[in-house]
Amino acid sequence: MRPQDVFQTLKNTLVEQFDLDPEKITPEARLYEDLDLDSIDAVDMIIKLQEMTGRKVSPEDFKSVRTVADVQQVIERLLADEPTLPGT
Amino acid sequence: MPRRVVITGCGGVTALGHDWESIAASLRTNRSGVVRMQEWEKLDDLGSKLAAPVAPYKLPPQYDRKVLRSMAPVAVMSTRASELALEDAGLIGDPILKSGKTGIAYGACAGGAEATMAFGRMGEHRSLRGLTSNTYVQMMSHTGAVNIGLFFGITGRVIPSTSACTYGSQGIGFAYETSKHGQQTVMIAGGAEELSMGPTAVFDTLFAASRRNDAPTTTPRPFDKHRDGLVIGEGAATLILEDLEHAQARGARIHAEVVGFGTNSDGAHITQPQMETMARVMELALEDAGLPASAIGYVNAHGTATDRGDVAESIATQQVFGNKIPFSSLKGHFGHTLGACGSLEAWLSIEMMRAGWFAPTLNLEEVDPACAELDYLMGQTRPLQTEHLISNNFAFGGINTALIFKRWT
Numbered sequence: 001m002r003p004q005d006v007f008q009t010l011k012n013t014l015v016e017q018f019d020l021d022p023e024k025i026t027p028e029a030r031l032y033e034d035l036d037l038d039s040i041d042a043v044d045m046i047i048k049l050q051e052m053t054g055r056k057v058s059p060e061d062f063k064s065v066r067t068v069a070d071v072q073q074v075i076e077r078l079l080a081d082e083p084t085l086p087g088t
Numbered sequence: 089m090p091r092r093v094v095i096t097g098c099g100g101v102t103a104l105g106h107d108w109e110s111i112a113a114s115l116r117t118n119r120s121g122v123v124r125m126q127e128w129e130k131l132d133d134l135g136s137k138l139a140a141p142v143a144p145y146k147l148p149p150q151y152d153r154k155v156l157r158s159m160a161p162v163a164v165m166s167t168r169a170s171e172l173a174l175e176d177a178g179l180i181g182d183p184i185l186k187s188g189k190t191g192i193a194y195g196a197c198a199g200g201a202e203a204t205m206a207f208g209r210m211g212e213h214r215s216l217r218g219l220t221s222n223t224y225v226q227m228m229s230h231t232g233a234v235n236i237g238l239f240f241g242i243t244g245r246v247i248p249s250t251s252a253c254t255y256g257s258q259g260i261g262f263a264y265e266t267s268k269h270g271q272q273t274v275m276i277a278g279g280a281e282e283l284s285m286g287p288t289a290v291f292d293t294l295f296a297a298s299r300r301n302d303a304p305t306t307t308p309r310p311f312d313k314h315r316d317g318l319v320i321g322e323g324a325a326t327l328i329l330e331d332l333e334h335a336q337a338r339g340a341r342i343h344a345e346v347v348g349f350g351t352n353s354d355g356a357h358i359t360q361p362q363m364e365t366m367a368r369v370m371e372l373a374l375e376d377a378g379l380p381a382s383a384i385g386y387v388n389a390h391g392t393a394t395d396r397g398d399v400a401e402s403i404a405t406q407q408v409f410g411n412k413i414p415f416s417s418l419k420g421h422f423g424h425t426l427g428a429c430g431s432l433e434a435w436l437s438i439e440m441m442r443a444g445w446f447a448p449t450l451n452l453e454e455v456d457p458a459c460a461e462l463d464y465l466m467g468q469t470r471p472l473q474t475e476h477l478i479s480n481n482f483a484f485g486g487i488n489t490a491l492i493f494k495r496w497t
Contacts, residue, residue, distance in 0.1 A: 018153065019152075019153040036154075038154075040157075040221040040222065041221075043220070043221035044220050044221050044222075047219075047220055047221075051217070
């Protein structure tokens with residue numbers, strides 16, 4: 001997946017999953033402050049990313065995530081690894 | 089010194105409308121909420137394809153994503169019914185709700201069916217796929233109670249439970265006792281049940297679900313000679329119980345007073361009702377109210393239209409109140425709404441007492457000779473003035489409840 005495709009897929013996922021205004025989803029947008037997500041939303045986002053990438057996501061991968069661009073970086077890092085989940 | 093406890097708000101989401109005026113119109117015209125469920129046709133071995141689903145209802149905009157994410161349909165109905173009841177009580181936005189002096193006693197048979205199935209698939213597919221952060225909170229049996237609490241910012245005690253067909257009534261009873269002893273000033277009490285094939289399958293397996301699939305509005309037929317079992321219904325109903333002094337101080341409109349509650353258990357058989365303990369629970373409520381049986385002018389029956397339940401209930405009722413007592417069940421109209429029926433029937437009985445008429449048991453045409461002689465309300469509404477009524481409910485495992493309400497004049 002190219003970087004711009006990753007961003008677009010992530011944006012679509014956030015819009016669909018959290019009922020967000022697409023215009024608000026910029027690389028700089030902060031997840032908690034600007035997009036009004038909270039800790040259990042973060043859990044659901046991780047579950048979704050696992051489905052998207054076919055890789056098991058550990059909470060450590062997400063520790064320093066603050067913005068949409070940070071999430072995009074995590075996805076790109078995951079995609080560079082071998083798939084770890086069965087059937088994906 | 090025990091406090092007097094009154095009802096200052098009622099609300100519900102039902103098969104026959106979401107306010108008393110619409111429901112009253114249906115009761116007066118003998119309208120049934122039972123339909124044949126098209127989507128159940130795919131289950132070949134399910135004999136009963138009938139149910140009484142709630143009529144469509146719209147949610148106000150405050151039910152946004154964050155509110156709804158932790159809610160299965162059962163919790164949405166519980167919360168909406170409670171919102172309607174709090175509006176009726178004039179308590180929306182009142183500081184008492186967040187003060188710690190308001191509590192909740194609310195229940196259902198179970199949490200959300202979809203969420204429960206997600207956990208079931210985990211075993212079948214050997215994968216956690218499909219589980220989210222909210223699957224458990226939608227499935228847990230106290231999902232309705234806590235979602236009501238979150239929605240209104242309630243900080244008092246929560247008495248959640250699941251006692252199947254008696255939680256709606258136990259919720260009111262436990263709320264009454266909590267306010268009576270001064271532990272809380274206001275209680276949000278009731279029960280709810282969302283529709284799924286599961287409960288119908290439970291009774292179908294026991295040969296206790298109606299199979300009149302081609303004539304949905306003629307069943308269930310409580311106490312009728314030709315009854316063939318129950319029909320599961322859907323809904324939620326909430327009563328707001330309040331300390332009398334508090335209600336009067338704020339000038340609240342009072343619907344009725346809760347004067348008696350009894351609950352006991354059979355300790356005998358997991359599904360067979362026991363008429364001795366059923367009669368005893370009615371006496372317990374009378375003792376709690378300090379009233380003789382002759383003070384009661386109407387009995388709202390559980391009346392599920394099962395073979396044994398109706399017979400046992402009618403005999404128990406006659407034993408306590410004699411053979412002249414006016415008696416009817418609302419299950420013919422709404423089906424058996426399980427966790428909701430106790431509070432739904434209490435709410436509508438109170439409204440009927442205020443209105444001065446009571447609905448007949450819908451579909452009761454010929455009383456089963458095995459049932460005891462009583463003044464069965466049949467065919468049409470009966471004008472009837474009474475100062476007190478009793479509402480009875482009985483659940484699997486042998487849990488019995490009786491609630492006595494006094495007309496407020």
